[in-house]
Amino acid sequence: MTVTTVVTGLGITAPNGLGTEDYWKATLAGQSGIGPVTRFDAGQYPAGLAGEVPGFVAEEHIPSRLMPQTDHMTRLALTAADWALKDAGLDTSEVPEYGMGVVTSASGGAVEFGQRELQNLWSKGKEHVSAYQSFAWFYAVNTGQISIRHKMRGPSGVLLTEQAGGIDAIGHARRHVRKGFPVVVSGGVDAGICPWGWVPQLASGLMSTEDDPARAYLPFSADANGYVPGEGGAILIAEDLESARRRSAERVYGAIAGYAATLDPAPGTGRPPGLAKAARLALADAGLAPEDIDVVFADASGVPDRDRAEAEAITEIFGPGAVPVTAPKTMTGRLLAGGAALDAATALLALRDGVIPPTTGVDTLAPGLRIDLVTGEPREARLTNALVLARGHGGFNAALVVRRHA
Structure with a gap:
């Protein structure tokens, strides 16, 4: 019997909304969360805009005993996981501990925590470095803290494929559910808005240096000039449909119908990028044809040549203007390891x-791009299947198909 993996709970912490419904309301209203950086003084850097999660008071969501041992990133992730489990109506005490797993995505780990402790080491000495530095900065810390907090002892892991990681984590969650584990917490939440997280992104040469929040991140536009980073993401509860039915789950958002990942070829080989292949493989995994897809949530790099490559891949698969394409991340920025998970939740x-x-x-679209980009206002449509695309720095590509639950 084929196991159907569904999403029964969502938890979102995003720059334009704290909580799923606040985020969704703001997104449909076109409200952006991008603005000047406040988490550190970015005045000495060429880029000074970011998407920061608003109104998050960690002490209102995180037990006091966890505060000294967690970074801002992990506090956001723990909060999103709590909300997702509550949204799913899932009482973890009623599920065997070894039947629940956690798979999340990460980029560079909890860099804000790590930077602070290294500064203490350099300026004050080793006696002033927290013992929690041994793990609080680690890229697997979100997975670890979520699993400990909720006593989830099943298969767990972390995917480090940058912006593609959220989709990869969801794909791996589906794999575990298909193997017989009824519940897997998945997705990704990231936060690296501090000098240690900022400088590597600047070094990539892909960040926008525009100082007007309304003009800084314009994917597929004739005025595209790079991306704006952000923090946050989404945690999803992946569950066996039959298991969800047995416990009378309060809601089912949809099914994880198809997933695939590819790597771009090495530079200079002359071979094409792997995004189109990932999309085709995900469609095949879902048993769908291109005409079955009702909307594409684009990776939307904001870098002109990468935008063009993605638009050409979409056109190659679906035909010119044949499917609506959207990139609501223009209101949040690119959230590193949290971005694709938020796109999947949005889909x-x-x-x-x-x-x-x-x-x-x-x-205005850049000249030669032949995609039906949804701009201005939300577009009502009959939606059954959505394709979510993501690319991570270093050549990672991922594609996810989600299907509306009947």
């Missing part, structure tokens, strides 16, 4: 409500 909300959120700020 599920779009399927639920029959509406495609807009790509904000983009007035």
Whole structure:
């Protein structure tokens, strides 16, 4: 018997909304969370805009005993996981501990925590370095803290494929559910808005240095000039459909119908990028043809040549202007390891409500791009299947198909 993996709970911490419904309301209204950096003084750097999660008071969500041992990133992740489990109506005490797993995505770990402790080491000495530095900065810390907090002893892991990681984590969660584990907490939450997290992104040469929040991140636009980083992401509860039915789950957002990942070829080989292949493989995994997809949530790099490559891949698969394409991340920035998970959650909300959120700020497509980009206002539509695309720094590509639950 084929196991159907469904999403029964969502927890979102995003720059334009703290909590799933606040985020969704803001996204449909076209409200951006991008603005000047406040988490550190970015005045000495060429880029000074970011998407920061608003109104998050960690002490209101995190037990006091965890505060000294957690970074801002992990506090956001723990909060999103709590919300996702509550949204799923899942009482973890009623599920065997070894039947629940955790798979999340990461990029560089909890860099804000790590930077602070290294500064203490250099300026004050080793006696002033927290003992929690041994693990609090580690890239697997979100997975570890979520699993400990909720006594989840099943298969767990972390995927380090940068922006593609959220989709990869969801794909691996589905794999565990298919193997017989009824519940897997998945997705990704990231936060690296500090000098240690900022400088490596600047060094990539892909960040926007525009100082107007409305003009800084314009994927597929004739005025595209790079991306704006952000923090946050989404945690999803992946569950065996039959298991969800047995416990009378409060809601099912949709099914994880197809997943695939590829790597780009080495530079200079002349071989094409792997994004189109990942999309085709995900469609095949879902048993769907291109015409079955009702909307594409784009990776939307914001870098002109990468935007063009993605638009060409979408056109190659679906035909010119044949499927609506959207990039609501224009309101949050690119969230590193949290970005694709947030896109997947957004796609599920779009399927639920029959509406495609807009790509904000983009007035005119770059010359030669032949995609139907949803801009301005949300677009109501009959939505059954959505394709989510993501690319991570270093050549990672991932594609996810989610299907509306009947």
